[in-house]
Amino acid sequence: MITVLLFAQLQEVVGKERIQVDASELTVTELKEKLKSKYNIPQVDQVMTAINEEYALPDDLITSGDIVALIPPVSGG
């Protein structure tokens, strides 16, 4: 099971703060494809991804138990 955290507009579009994805191992790109087909996440390709609080590359592997965050363009400051 992989936990996906949502923030800002993504949280509002999906209507949840987190999604559980039933998978044991997949890449960041594969996860995004999966989310795209199941949830209507806007511009998921432009969203940054973090695995366990570190920014990740598209080919990085996510394994069961990991916490993934989808990070839309940030606007702090």
Added chain:
Amino acid sequence: MFKSMFEIVDEPIQVEEIIKKVTRREAGAITTFLGTVREWTNGRKTIYLEYQAYKPMAIKMLAQIGKEIKEQWENTEVAITHRVGRLDISEIAVAIAISSPHRKAAYEANEYAIERIKQIVPIWKKEHWEDGETWIGDQLEKVNYPSGEPPIIKEGN
């Protein structure tokens, strides 16, 4: 007395406390930057702002910025606090304090810090306008993450 140099808080920011964190005998300069809530943006009136953070990662990224500054400007001390939740006009959203032996480094590093916050720290701002609300992203009118590459280079890669 040890206080964390990088914090995300829900309460109003106490600027004096952040300045104290970087005050030391070797310093001849302390620069502070305060980001405050603006009422008017391109003719549109803001009533209040709401900030959300991915807290544990945001703290890590603030610490990362501190590390980058220390690598680039010798003998600097950095403290950054960002507030989340509802903020009214003129309230402080972010405070950055940097000390250094001479002023140039403290000025330069402070500007670097706010630019990096806008690039890598997972914090989002929602504008509550007079006539609606919007999550703000992409403030610089360019795609933040066009290639799918992370905005910081991982060590060891």
